[in-house]
Amino acid sequence: MTVRLSNFQTLQSINYGVSLINAPTLWKHGFKGEGINIAVIDSGIDKEHDELKDQIIDGYNFSSENASQPKNISDKLGHGTHVAGIIAASNKNGIIGIAPQAKLLILKVIDGNGVGDSNALLKALNFAIDWVGPNGETIDVINLSLGGREDDPSLRNAVHRAYSKNIFIVAAAGNSGDGKEDTDEILYPGYYEQVIQVSAINESLSPAAFDDTNKNIDFLAPGVEIQSTYPNNSYFKMSGTSMAAPHISGSIALILNFFKVQNIPISYQRVYQYLVDHSIQIKDYSFKTQGHGIFYF
Numbered sequence: 001m002t003v004r005l006s007n008f009q010t011l012q013s014i015n016y017g018v019s020l021i022n023a024p025t026l027w028k029h030g031f032k033g034e035g036i037n038i039a040v041i042d043s044g045i046d047k048e049h050d051e052l053k054d055q056i057i058d059g060y061n062f063s064s065e066n067a068s069q070p071k072n073i074s075d076k077l078g079h080g081t082h083v084a085g086i087i088a089a090s091n092k093n094g095i096i097g098i099a100p101q102a103k104l105l106i107l108k109v110i111d112g113n114g115v116g117d118s119n120a121l122l123k124a125l126n127f128a129i130d131w132v133g134p135n136g137e138t139i140d141v142i143n144l145s146l147g148g149r150e151d152d153p154s155l156r157n158a159v160h161r162a163y164s165k166n167i168f169i170v171a172a173a174g175n176s177g178d179g180k181e182d183t184d185e186i187l188y189p190g191y192y193e194q195v196i197q198v199s200a201i202n203e204s205l206s207p208a209a210f211d212d213t214n215k216n217i218d219f220l221a222p223g224v225e226i227q228s229t230y231p232n233n234s235y236f237k238m239s240g241t242s243m244a245a246p247h248i249s250g251s252i253a254l255i256l257n258f259f260k261v262q263n264i265p266i267s268y269q270r271v272y273q274y275l276v277d278h279s280i281q282i283k284d285y286s287f288k289t290q291g292h293g294i295f296y297f
Helices: 017-019 080-089 117-131 153-164 241-261 268-277
Strands: 003-006 009-011 037-042 056-061 105-107 116-117 142-145 166-170 196-201 219-222 226-230 234-239
Touching: 017 080, 017 219, 017 241, 037 080, 037 117, 056 080, 056 219, 080 105, 080 234, 080 241, 105 117, 116 196, 117 142, 117 153, 142 241, 153 166, 166 241, 196 241, 219 241, 234 241
Parallel strands: 037 105, 037 142, 056 105, 142 166, 166 196, 196 219
Antiparallel strands: 003 116, 009 234, 226 234
16 A cells, blocks of 8 residues: 555645634643643654754654664655644744644654655554653554555554554545545545544635545544644645644644543543534535534634
8 A cells, every 4th residue: 555645735824723723722721732742653854943843752764765764754745844833833933733732753654755655654653552752651642644545454453453542543534535525535544433534624614625525534624724834944834634634633632631630531432522522513514524523622
């Protein structure tokens, strides 16, 4: 199986995603993702970016790019840096992520051409599930703004293993939608029921024309012209379900932070129900387009 990123555009503009998710509702009570660790399986990261360098807790290269350098997580594509910023940019220069105090485990599986393979993805996924940090930290959330069209039993088993450990996998639904709700476009691992599959909406709260549709869509989140971090300590605007997924990953980090401080027992079902309870469906669109609807705090 070839693993590809969702197609994305690079435009320059102002971000709106944080406000639409309404993350400041939890920030003002002190919940910014502290103590939560998120694995970003993507194209790497600009590890010297002002907004991200203090958020990175570890990293490993599983891609064919610089294969002899397992700690080389440099991002020649920009996609991974952008995704990481949506989750946890620190607001040093005006860009803030959904969970600015979360820590990031960066696992590179995509090369500078936007392509990887299923073997690299599987290795990275299992690495994230088993990862233990220098102080005994473990991974709480895995963000996958990528996927492939084939149902891989090994990938399915890894997803089940993460689920059994209450690790939340959040994945992009994909950008091959034809605008018809009676046809299905399926991307793995997002389509697996134990994965939280996210499609994109624009600033006007309409589903993006490129969204994949299928029966296992879970939520909608901002994914059109999203401003975030980019290599060389810069900023760019991109569109895609790849941008929608990290909004939910960051939101789960805030929820987990809240639950831990409030001594609320954490389970996959309880956190998922919180997401459902804080989502609203859009009139005139079926579940195959929007799942439980637009998530916001």
